[in-house]
Amino acid sequence: MISGRCAACRYLRRRCPSDCIFAPYFPPNNPQRFASVHRIYGASNVARMLQQLPFYLRAQAADTLYYEAERRIGDPIYGCVGVISRLHEKIYETECELAKARTDIALVNGFAS
Amino acid sequence: MISGRCAACRYLRRRCPSDCIFAPYFPPNNPQRFASVHRIYGASNVARMLQQLPFYLRAQAADTLYYEAERRIGDPIYGCVGVISRLHEKIYETECELAKARTDIALVNGFAS
Numbered sequence: 454m455i456s457g458r459c460a461a462c463r464y465l466r467r468r469c470p471s472d473c474i475f476a477p478y479f480p481p482n483n484p485q486r487f488a489s490v491h492r493i494y495g496a497s498n499v500a501r502m503l504q505q506l507p508f509y510l511r512a513q514a515a516d517t518l519y520y521e522a523e524r525r526i527g528d529p530i531y532g533c534v535g536v537i538s539r540l541h542e543k544i545y546e547t548e549c550e551l552a553k554a555r556t557d558i559a560l561v562n563g564f565a566s
Numbered sequence: 567m568i569s570g571r572c573a574a575c576r577y578l579r580r581r582c583p584s585d586c587i588f589a590p591y592f593p594p595n596n597p598q599r600f601a602s603v604h605r606i607y608g609a610s611n612v613a614r615m616l617q618q619l620p621f622y623l624r625a626q627a628a629d630t631l632y633y634e635a636e637r638r639i640g641d642p643i644y645g646c647v648g649v650i651s652r653l654h655e656k657i658y659e660t661e662c663e664l665a666k667a668r669t670d671i672a673l674v675n676g677f678a679s
Contacts, residue, residue: 494606495611502606502638513643513644514642516647517643517644517645517648518645520647521634521638521646525615525634529619529627530619530623530626530627530630531626532630532634532646533634533647533650534629534630534633534634534646535630536646536650537653541653547657547660547661551664554668554671555667557671558667558674561671561674
């Protein structure tokens with residue numbers, strides 16, 4: 454049975470206050486979500502980062518903190534930077550293919566004129 | 567004058583031990599580097615993440631933690647995920663241009679045959 458406490462308060466073994474900073478973003482049915490951000494940032498840093506934002510932006514911040522925590526857990530050396538490096542490589546490869554295709558077009562147009 | 571303590575120990579106002587986990591990656595001439603990772607992850611989390619890696623991988627982990635901390639400070643809602651989103655957009659745009667160029671080539675080849 455899931456208690457009324459949010460995942461963070463369950464993890465931290467504390468009462469979940471009515472104005473809990475974590476509760477809207479860490480529901481009790483997803484304990485892994487809080488465990489991940491806790492492991493990388495710590496509860497107090499996550500709370501502070503959420504508190505510094507207006508309410509309507511906190512859900513997105515919690516999502517991106519969770520994403521980054523998961524990447525860091527999966528790749529403790531590079532974290533999100535590993536993802537960013539692979540995307541830069543992909544852009545480079547695609548731009549090379551595009552340059553080659555445009556050269557082919559220029560050559561065909563050269564022959565055609 | 568820069569003291570012999572590393573940037574982390576200066577920041578934390580403590581003695582810098584000879585086997586300091588931070589010293590190789592947070593030199594005293596760059597106090598901002600430690601201030602940034604401290605702000606996002608906290609000193610104990612950074613120390614733990616470095617300690618869990620073999621020595622030869624710690625410098626890269628410190629670099630990527632610093633990069634991610636800087637992105638989160640600059641963009642408290644999206645952090646590195648903002649960078650990743652923009653790179654995905656760039657890949658999509660480049661792939662669209664490539665598809666268009668290849669269509670042009672196919673059309674030219676169709677006319678030529």
